[in-house]
Amino acid sequence: MEKNYMSMFLLLVAISCVLAKDVGKKDTKETNTKPKLPQTLSRGWGDQLIWTQTYEEALFRSKHSNKPLMIIHHLDDCPHSQALKKVFAEHKEIQKLAEKFILLNLVYETTDKNLAPDGQYVPRILFIDPSLTVRADITGRYSNRLYAYEPSDISLLYSNMQKALKLLKTEL
Template sequence: MYTTRQQLELGIRWIRRQRSGILYYCTVKQARLVRLFEYQPSLFVLGQEVMLRWVLFALFLGICASAGEQKKRKVQPQSFSRGWGNSISWVQSYEEGLSQMRKSQKPLMVIHHKVDCPHSKALKKAFVAAKSIQKMAKEDFIMLNLLEETTDKNMAPDGYYYPRILFVDPSMTARTDIVGKYSNRKYSYEPGDMAFLAENMKKVKALMHTEL
């Protein structure tokens, strides 16, 4: 069976021969006589015009669809959530987070994680599923999740491990007093610790009214 390319290259050759009012259809592989219709030049020209119009219409639709898809891709905003909550407005960098924190007077919450870390993946899933955490993160915090370490050593007070979560208040102080459950990894949280993390977030919010 011939492919489209073979048909284009090798043959479907239309040979119009007016013999007893019959139109012949020939291919390279075989030539067979097919009675298509009584040959009428005006009808043949009309068919060509109709075919050309359909081809142009199809090309026009293809161009419009392609342009629409490109426009859709261009206007799609880049997300820095990395799966931690698409409804949250995430800042791109630590420096941007500090700047937004000072302007808004909201505390900064920094999540350190790795893409290929199974503990980070498990925490992310639990974090997204915790509605109270998502609500506070959206409304009361400047949110940042990082795949790379910052130059601020205050973001790793007990070492570089993943995942870990720290808070910074608008006075530019890293709240190292807000810790998790584990003495060997003070700023680490596990999927079952979401209620504990929510309480820590509430503590940070309360500190904004009592200490600042």
């Protein structure tokens, strides 16, 4: 009888050791992968910047703070949007200048047709002054997609951000 108990005990110990090794392997696989960070309103466009959650909130904050609004339309699975986001987030001067704006990035279209004056494409960036007027005079370099920017257009985007701020000062 003791032999049976001892055999059962050894069998349980062996099974426990095998199962413990399998669990250990799973844990090391999970720790080797990069942990997924929680989604923030920045969506990777500048985590240290203050972003608004909705279009309506952005309009309200722009009007009441007398700051221009910069809206970035993009898609998470668009390679052009991802490339522009990477350059935007790494550009120190743009990140610094962006602090002077009310910021909103959208991964969906709004019902406001003023935000798609020449079509619904991504990425596109529009500027809106505190009087809630879309600045049609601040555009990118393309004639068929006026508000489109590519990573190579980052200096133009920076210049346009400065222009949006200067226009605001001259109108005050």
